[in-house]
Amino acid sequence: MEGGFGSDFASGGGGGGKLDPGLIMEQVKVQIAVANAQELLQRMTDKCFRKCIGKPGGSLDNSEQKCIAMCMDRYMDSWNTVSRAYNSRLQRERANM
Amino acid sequence: GGSGTAMDPPSGAGLGGADPQLQRFIEVETQKQRFQQLVHQMTELCWEKCMDKPGPKLDSRAETCFVNCVERFIDTSQFILNRLEQTQKSKSAFSESLSD
Numbered sequence: 001m002e003g004g005f006g007s008d009f010a011s012g013g014g015g016g017g018k019l020d021p022g023l024i025m026e027q028v029k030v031q032i033a034v035a036n037a038q039e040l041l042q043r044m045t046d047k048c049f050r051k052c053i054g055k056p057g058g059s060l061d062n063s064e065q066k067c068i069a070m071c072m073d074r075y076m077d078s079w080n081t082v083s084r085a086y087n088s089r090l091q092r093e094r095a096n097m
Numbered sequence: 098g099g100s101g102t103a104m105d106p107p108s109g110a111g112l113g114g115a116d117p118q119l120q121r122f123i124e125v126e127t128q129k130q131r132f133q134q135l136v137h138q139m140t141e142l143c144w145e146k147c148m149d150k151p152g153p154k155l156d157s158r159a160e161t162c163f164v165n166c167v168e169r170f171i172d173t174s175q176f177i178l179n180r181l182e183q184t185q186k187s188k189s190a191f192s193e194s195l196s197d
Contacts (some may be wrong), residue, residue, distance in 0.1 A: 004103055025122050032126060036133055043141050051151055071151040074141070077147065082140045085167035086132070 044075045139167055 051068035053060075060068070152182035 021119055025119075028122075028126065031169065032130065036137075039133075039137055043137060047141070047144055048151075051148075067151065070153060072153040074148065074155055075144070077155040077160075078144055078163055079136065079140045081155065081163045082143060082167055083136045085164045086136055086139065086171075089168060089171055090132075 040079065044072060047075060048072060139170055142170065143167065 048068050048071035051071050052064050143163050145168035146166055147159050149159075
């Protein structure tokens with residue numbers, strides 16, 4: 001059954017051609033989150049390659065893969081520890097102002 | 098007076114135009130990003146200093162090292178800015194007395 005389809009479309013998100021700031025803010029937040037994830041992955045890859053791969057062979061052997069897996073988890077642990085420590089320091093500094 | 102370290106809030110002035118909601122959003126997100134960037138940077142630096150071979154968990158010695166590392170990094174940043182401020186002050190006093 002048709003009916004009401006056209007009007008539903010037109011009434012959504014601010015109508016006409018106006019930009020919805022709420023939508024823009026959400027999209028920006030997503031882009032920022034993606035950028036942060038990429039940054040994290042890039043640094044993690046660098047660090048874990050250095051720790052786990054000696055002389056590069058023809059493929060990643062089992063021990064190398066296990067090392068990389070553990071390294072990833074430890075890197076995340078480290079990141080979280082640093083994040084908490086930095087946050088605590090910021091709170092302390094603000095409390096002292 | 099504050100030294101411009103990793104502690105200062107950004108101004109975000111001029112961005113977001115007339116919309117105060119957007120302006121506020123930009124300020125908040127900029128602040129968050131500065132925080133994130135420093136965490137990335139410190140994690141990388143402190144990993145080099147605190148992590149030997151990655152094990153099944155982060156042991157307490159490594160964890161303590163990371164916490165100390167963060168604190169000392171921020172201390173270093175503040176120290177540098179404070180000393181730079183002092184050196185600049187004494188330099189300008191010196192060059193004034195030299196007026197040629």
